[in-house]
Structure formats: C-alpha cells, structure tokens
Amino acid sequence: MPHWSVRSGFNPAALLGALICGLLALLLAAQAAAAPRVALVLGNAAYSNVPALDNPVNDAEDMTAALRDLGFQVILGLDGDQGQMRALIDQFGKAAETADVALFYYAGHAFQVSDQNYLVPRDFRADSLDRATARTVALNEALGAMAKAPGVKIVLLDACGDNPLQLSGSGSGLARIGSPADFLIAYATQPGAVAFDGAGRNGTFTEALLSHIHTPAQDIGEMMIAVRKDVMARTGGQQIPWDASALTRRFRFADGPPTASPETLFYQVSVRAADPALLRLYLQRYPNGSHVGEVLALLSQDPARSGQARRSMGPDADGAAGEQLWDLARRSRLTPLFENYIRTYPDGPHIDEARRMLAELSSDADPGPARRCELLATHPRDGTETTPGVSYELLAQNAVEAMRSCAEASRLHPRQAKYVALLARATAAAGLRADAVALYIQAAERGDLRAMVSLALLKETGDGVATDPAGALALYEKAAAAGSADAAINLSVTLLDSPRPKDQERAITLMQQASQAGSPIATFNLGVLAQEGRFGDPGDARTLFERAAREGEPRGHRAAAVLLDEGRGIPRDASRAAVQLLLGVASDDGSLLHELTEQSENWTPETLSALQRRLARVGLYQGPTDGTPGPELGQALELWRNGGLSAAALSG
CATH class of the missing domain: 3.40.50.1460 (Rossmann fold)
Known part of the structure; x- marks a missing residue:
C-alpha cells in the first residue's frame, strides 16, 4: 500500500500542493x-x-x-x-x-x-x-x-x-x-x-x-x-x-538574526560533531529531509578521515556550534543531544541545565505504549520537534510493534481518536488494507483530522475502497472546517482551477486558513498568489516567502532572494538577498548551491558580492568580493552548507 499523505511537489512557477507532592519553592534571581x-x-x-x-x-x-x-x-x-x-x-x-x-x-x-x-x-x-x-x-x-x-x-x-x-x-x-x-x-x-x-x-x-x-x-x-x-x-x-x-506592540521571546530550520541545524550539529550516532538520528527524524543523501555519504566514509575534514570547516570562536547543539537539545528533548553537549562542552554555559534535563529524561526510560505508538507511527506531516514523523517504509519494518503499542494506547486513552488513526496507519503498513480502512473510518468519525485526510485520499484514488470523489470532497470539507491545513490546501488547489470567481475567492480564503494554521506550504502559495497579483499586494510576497521558510519550506528562501535581488515589487536589497541565499543553501536539497555555482548568471553581481562579503566575515571565503563567482565561492558555500553556518554571517 502506498504512503498515504497529502499531495506534495514543487514547481518554481506554480503553487505547492498540500500537503506540576513537592515543597513550595521560591526562586527569585534578583530584586x-x-x-x-x-x-x-x-x-x-x-x-x-x-x-x-x-x-x-x-x-x-x-x-x-x-x-x-x-x-x-x-x-x-x-x-x-x-x-x-x-x-x-x-x-x-x-x-x-x-x-x-x-x-x-x-x-x-x-x-x-x-x-x-x-x-x-x-x-x-x-x-x-x-x-x-x-x-x-x-x-x-x-x-x-x-x-x-x-x-x-x-x-x-x-x-x-x-x-x-x-x-x-x-x-x-x-x-x-x-x-x-x-x-x-x-x-x-x-x-x-x-x-x-x-x-x-x-x-x-x-x-x-x-x-x-x-x-x-x-x-x-x-x-x-x-x-x-x-x-x-x-x-x-x-x-x-x-x-x-490585545498587544499594542510586537514581542519576541528571543532576539537575534534568523536561523536555519531545526532540520538544517540538526544536520550541521551532527556534521560538526562528526558523530555517526547523531547522523543516524538525523535520518530517523527526517527520513525525507534535504540532507539525507549527504548524511548517507558521510556515514559511508571512513570515520577518522571524514571526522577530521568536518572539524576543519571554519572558525567557531563565538561558540556557535555549542549554542546550536544546546538549542536543538532543549527544543527536542532528545537524550543523545544532551549527552553530546555534556561530553563536548563540559564547561559550557548550559552544562548544569543539560545535566538536569538528562537526569530527568533518563529516569523515564520506558516511554509507555502511548509514546511508543507516537514514535513508531506518526505521519511525517504530523511530526514535531519532539515527535519525528516516520516514513511508511520504516513503519512497515516495525508494523507489528507499532500495532501492538497503538492498540494498547487506544485502550488506555479512549477519548483520543489519534491512537486509532495511528493504529490504522500501522495496520496499513502491515498490509491489512480492509482492517486499516475500517480503523480510518472509525477515527475519522470520532474527529481525527489526519484520518479524515487519509481516508479522503483513499477515496480519491480508489486504494482499498471504491473510488468516491464526492465522498473525498465531503471529507476534505469536514476536515478543513475543523482546522486541517492539509484538507484546506487540497480544496484550495482544486478551486483555484475553477473558472468561477466565487470558487477562486473561496480558494484564497482556504489557503489563508491553512497559512494561519501554520502550514508553510500554504504560506508559500500565498506568496506566489501575491506575486501574481491574485492575493493582497505584490509587495507582500517577500514577507510571505520568508515566513514560509521560517516555518519549514526552504524554497521560500530562494523565492524571497529573487524578489530582493531583482527589486520585483519591493526595493532592491542585495544584502538581504544574500542572507536569504545563505539560509537557502543551508536548508534546501542542494539545488540553490548548484545554481549559485553553475548558474551564477541568475543573480546580480551586487548580490553575489554581498554573499562573498558575508562568507568572508566568518572566515569561509578568502577570494575577492567583487561579485564575480569562482571556485573560492563554491568551496565557501560547500563549507557553509556542511557545518559552517554561523549567525555572524546573517546579522547586520
């Protein structure tokens, strides 16, 4: 049975498819x-x-x-x-x-x-x-x-x-x-x-x-x-x-320049550490990640030689590597990351908290059936910092254990339909199609949004059930109304092709709904629509592309860089374009790095010069900063992508 997920795909000129009995404690640091x-x-x-x-x-x-x-x-x-x-x-x-x-x-x-x-x-x-x-x-x-x-x-x-x-x-x-x-x-x-x-x-x-x-x-x-x-x-x-x-001003918990996605930071931390265990953990957490090919290549190399090469990829005087590792550990609550921080930075600024968290996590060695179910069967599009999504192929390898854990989780937590939906996915991976469909129907009727979307996809394709476009549409409508971004995107993409203005108006409303629910694909799509003059103002496109990239769609970085480089609908800004290019090179599947080295004529000399200056600032580039591409720029970008990311190059 195929991997059941929402539509996905990319075309640079088109829309993306959907896809607290303790004592009272008072801790006061100062007056x-x-x-x-x-x-x-x-x-x-x-x-x-x-x-x-x-x-x-x-x-x-x-x-x-x-x-x-x-x-x-x-x-x-x-x-x-x-x-x-x-x-x-x-x-x-x-x-x-x-x-x-x-x-x-x-x-x-x-x-x-x-x-x-x-x-x-x-x-x-x-x-x-x-x-x-x-x-x-x-x-x-x-x-x-x-x-x-x-x-x-x-x-x-x-x-x-x-x-x-x-x-x-x-x-x-x-x-x-x-x-x-x-x-x-x-x-x-x-x-x-x-x-x-x-x-x-x-x-x-x-x-x-x-x-x-x-x-x-x-x-x-x-x-x-x-x-x-x-x-x-x-x-x-x-x-x-x-x-x-009712805030009357903007507020951020953390200031500082923008950073790459957690996936990219995980990859760079693993490369800098030269730790095969962390590289394998990257593959587990991001089975469809942008750096899977590079991780597999690194794991196939001799550990001593590849480790030494990775350790020499540029200066790290400001402790950027330690801060990246700590940031990932506290966000993901993954034991191997805390262990790596304690081992690598025994005198680091976060060592006490790292030891506390490691002790707390180690005391919970058995996660219980509900957590095991989540770790074994979560759909990739439902993955979070602490619960990675699991590919259909990997789930199939662990289907029996997943089914056992999810069945027990659904028994222990009868109000939570998600465990029935996860059981359905595990059952499908085990090849039991009819049983899986029955479980999807049960979970969907109890309000689980992922089950609704998965069942709708089955009805669209006729996979395990009779083809039923109207039934699929009804499920998408129900799931979208309940807050599913994936369902809203699928409906929106369909309606955008309608010749009726009312359908297109509703399509944009649905895309906005999905964007407001945190879908980076929907936010990217709104950027495309804004750029085409079909939504908002063309000047909004850059903000939307940058937000989409921050939310997890790395191709938003290139789209924003194009607008800044060309001054398309906004003032030209070579320095900001260079920042977006650096973030994109670190985050995507390697396409932007290839473009900058093999098709550099796509970018203005001013932006390439700004890119060279930012890489030179962190010691990765030693060539001229004249906007002329050459081997030195390609080498610097390779180092940047494979462990050299530094906040210093993104600030200012």
Missing part, C-alpha cells in the same frame, strides 16, 4: 523591581482530593528554566495550596509594577463556573459548588496582579480541562475571557474544551511552547501559530490551542 522581564510559574499536580496529574511539575520546572534562559526573573511555585498560591501572586504583582514584560504560567487543574475561571490548589476539596469556588484561586486574581505592569502582559494556561468537581453548574475546560489592553492570553485548548496530558515528560501544549519559545526573531503571534500547529498534529485536531491578543 524584581529592577527586572525588565518577570514571570510567575505555578504547577500543581499532587492533589489531595482530586485526581493527580502527571506532567504539571515537569512543565513548571522546564518553563522556569526556559524563561530564565530568556532573561526572565522567575517566581516558581510547585504544588501550592490556596494561601501559598495567593502569596506568590501578591509577590508577582509587586514585581510586575515596573516590568517591561510580565508573564503568568499555570499548569494543573482548572474549571469554569458562570464564565469565570478558577485555578485549583493542591488542597482543594469539592463538596458544594459555592464552597468549591471559595477554595480555589480565581484567574482574575492573577490578571489583576498583572494589570499594573506598564509593558507586555502574557498569560499561558496549560490547564488539563477535566472538571475535577463533577458538580452540576461547573463546566469542563476554561471560559473564554476578553483580553485587556496589552494582554495576550493563551489557552492549551479552545474555550470550553478539554486539554490532554502529554504522553511524555510534558503536557502537549507546554511541550510545544518549549519547542518554539527559543526561536530567534519570531514574533509571539507566529510562535503561537507554530504551537497550535504542533498540538493539533499531536492530537489529531482534537486539541486546538486558542489565544486572544
């Missing part, structure tokens, strides 16, 4: 009155009278570490009772009065009554509704403490959403509330819905936050889109993070 960034992080898990939770303590501790790394002074409370939680909120309120950024994070039980949200302390007891709410901490108490902060105010709520009361008059999930001026309020799931505990160390929402919060140059709005995309992928669309923003 909060002097802090531009302050945060209160609360995590409650060891409840006395309602069901305990698995992840919130881990979530709070890991969020604290991330925020400190980003310059926040953090007040941390773990398993606090009502009095302790209120005391910390009062302390936080005083600290926030002079803060440029005030952030409140909560993980644990919460519920709503009459459109008011209540956070559940460790000592909470439920008997009557009136007495129950009196034993909580109202979310409004935390919002009130933040109100005097003069700057940006961010609220992140990873409440499990299960109603611990079981009393008439209280609702599941949290109530939607307005966002006052300069507030951004983000929920783990849409108002009134239930969020799921994660299958690993962290809750699903917090895991996604931790994977994206360190991304340089990413506005918080873009970050929340990336978080939403990951959570939807991990839950089959059953959990959709929701946020409301």
Whole structure:
C-alpha cells in the first residue's frame, strides 16, 4: 500500500500542493523591581482530593528554566495550596509594577463556573459548588496582579480541562475571557474544551511552547501559530490551542538574526560533531529531509578521515556550534543531544541545565505504549520537534510493534481518536488494507483530522475502497472546517482551477486558513498568489516567502532572494538577498548551491558580492568580493552548507 499523505511537489512557477507532592519553592534571581522581564510559574499536580496529574511539575520546572534562559526573573511555585498560591501572586504583582514584560504560567487543574475561571490548589476539596469556588484561586486574581505592569502582559494556561468537581453548574475546560489592553492570553485548548496530558515528560501544549519559545526573531503571534500547529498534529485536531491578543506592540521571546530550520541545524550539529550516532538520528527524524543523501555519504566514509575534514570547516570562536547543539537539545528533548553537549562542552554555559534535563529524561526510560505508538507511527506531516514523523517504509519494518503499542494506547486513552488513526496507519503498513480502512473510518468519525485526510485520499484514488470523489470532497470539507491545513490546501488547489470567481475567492480564503494554521506550504502559495497579483499586494510576497521558510519550506528562501535581488515589487536589497541565499543553501536539497555555482548568471553581481562579503566575515571565503563567482565561492558555500553556518554571517 502506498504512503498515504497529502499531495506534495514543487514547481518554481506554480503553487505547492498540500500537503506540576513537592515543597513550595521560591526562586527569585534578583530584586524584581529592577527586572525588565518577570514571570510567575505555578504547577500543581499532587492533589489531595482530586485526581493527580502527571506532567504539571515537569512543565513548571522546564518553563522556569526556559524563561530564565530568556532573561526572565522567575517566581516558581510547585504544588501550592490556596494561601501559598495567593502569596506568590501578591509577590508577582509587586514585581510586575515596573516590568517591561510580565508573564503568568499555570499548569494543573482548572474549571469554569458562570464564565469565570478558577485555578485549583493542591488542597482543594469539592463538596458544594459555592464552597468549591471559595477554595480555589480565581484567574482574575492573577490578571489583576498583572494589570499594573506598564509593558507586555502574557498569560499561558496549560490547564488539563477535566472538571475535577463533577458538580452540576461547573463546566469542563476554561471560559473564554476578553483580553485587556496589552494582554495576550493563551489557552492549551479552545474555550470550553478539554486539554490532554502529554504522553511524555510534558503536557502537549507546554511541550510545544518549549519547542518554539527559543526561536530567534519570531514574533509571539507566529510562535503561537507554530504551537497550535504542533498540538493539533499531536492530537489529531482534537486539541486546538486558542489565544486572544490585545498587544499594542510586537514581542519576541528571543532576539537575534534568523536561523536555519531545526532540520538544517540538526544536520550541521551532527556534521560538526562528526558523530555517526547523531547522523543516524538525523535520518530517523527526517527520513525525507534535504540532507539525507549527504548524511548517507558521510556515514559511508571512513570515520577518522571524514571526522577530521568536518572539524576543519571554519572558525567557531563565538561558540556557535555549542549554542546550536544546546538549542536543538532543549527544543527536542532528545537524550543523545544532551549527552553530546555534556561530553563536548563540559564547561559550557548550559552544562548544569543539560545535566538536569538528562537526569530527568533518563529516569523515564520506558516511554509507555502511548509514546511508543507516537514514535513508531506518526505521519511525517504530523511530526514535531519532539515527535519525528516516520516514513511508511520504516513503519512497515516495525508494523507489528507499532500495532501492538497503538492498540494498547487506544485502550488506555479512549477519548483520543489519534491512537486509532495511528493504529490504522500501522495496520496499513502491515498490509491489512480492509482492517486499516475500517480503523480510518472509525477515527475519522470520532474527529481525527489526519484520518479524515487519509481516508479522503483513499477515496480519491480508489486504494482499498471504491473510488468516491464526492465522498473525498465531503471529507476534505469536514476536515478543513475543523482546522486541517492539509484538507484546506487540497480544496484550495482544486478551486483555484475553477473558472468561477466565487470558487477562486473561496480558494484564497482556504489557503489563508491553512497559512494561519501554520502550514508553510500554504504560506508559500500565498506568496506566489501575491506575486501574481491574485492575493493582497505584490509587495507582500517577500514577507510571505520568508515566513514560509521560517516555518519549514526552504524554497521560500530562494523565492524571497529573487524578489530582493531583482527589486520585483519591493526595493532592491542585495544584502538581504544574500542572507536569504545563505539560509537557502543551508536548508534546501542542494539545488540553490548548484545554481549559485553553475548558474551564477541568475543573480546580480551586487548580490553575489554581498554573499562573498558575508562568507568572508566568518572566515569561509578568502577570494575577492567583487561579485564575480569562482571556485573560492563554491568551496565557501560547500563549507557553509556542511557545518559552517554561523549567525555572524546573517546579522547586520
């Protein structure tokens, strides 16, 4: 049976197809009155009278570490009772009065009554509704403490959403509330819905936050889109993070120049480390990645010779390699990356945190059936930083184990249809077509978006079922309405070919919907439409192409570079074009490197000169910076692609 996935492909001139019983802990780094960034992080898990939770303590501790790394002074409370939680909120309120950024994070039980949200302390007891709410901490108490902060105010709520009361008059999930001026309020799931505990160390929402919060140059709005995309992928669309923003200025957790994609950074870290284990891990995480051919070639070389060659690929005085390795480790939570950091940088700036995380991860050696199911059977287009997608061919090799794990996961987590969908994929890989189709139908009927899209593709092609174009279209419509970017793209591409203006208008709306859901393909397609004058303004195309590249479509870098190089719809900017070319060379399948060395006439001398100067800045290029290509430029670009990427070449 073929690999079931959304349409994919590339034509430079066309659209892309769819594709927290601990002690109370207070950690305050300095006097909060002097802090531009302050945060209160609360995590409650060891409840006395309602069901305990698995992840919130881990979530709070890991969020604290991330925020400190980003310059926040953090007040941390773990398993606090009502009095302790209120005391910390009062302390936080005083600290926030002079803060440029005030952030409140909560993980644990919460519920709503009459459109008011209540956070559940460790000592909470439920008997009557009136007495129950009196034993909580109202979310409004935390919002009130933040109100005097003069700057940006961010609220992140990873409440499990299960109603611990079981009393008439209280609702599941949290109530939607307005966002006052300069507030951004983000929920783990849409108002009134239930969020799921994660299958690993962290809750699903917090895991996604931790994977994206360190991304340089990413506005918080873009970050929340990336978080939403990951959570939807991990839950089959059953959990959709929701946020409301009334921010009056842009905010980024991490500043700095743009970087290459996580895949490219993983490749470069592996090459610099000259570590075959990391190279093999790259293949596991990115089976269809842009660097698979190069990794296979490296693995076939003599380790001593190839390792020495890779270690000599340019200066690294600014510690860029160590920072790249650390960034990947904290985002992916992969044990081999923490081990490599500790071994390679024993005196590195992040060594203590690396050891803590490695100890935490090592204590969870057995991931359990749900996590094993995810690791064995996740569709490549649903892969995240912490859960790589698995190719159909690799899944087929492990189909029996995947089926066993997914069947047990679906039994243990009956509300989560995604495990049925993953079981369907594993069953298909085992060659049991009829059983797989029945499971896809079951998962689709229960609301799993990936199952809907996969089933629609089967109906389109007649693979294992009767050909049913109308049935496929109905499934795409249902999945798109529920938030599937892949379904929206497939519908959009079909409608764009329609002669009816209303169809084309809806096609663009669907493409926007998919882009807003975090699809880099949809964002790229909007860039193409803008460039053609069919969407927005032609001047928007560069921004869309660059965003698509940041979200994971490397060919967006070349598209943006073309516009900057030629001044097509925007002012010419050779320096910015060179940055996009460097990012593209590092990220794509090698096509741009070939073009710059074999078809350099496609680019203006001004852009080539800017490219030469940036490579010379980091010691990779020693030739003239006159815009004339030559062997030195080709060699420099090869070094840049294969381990020489440095932020210094991208800044300024």
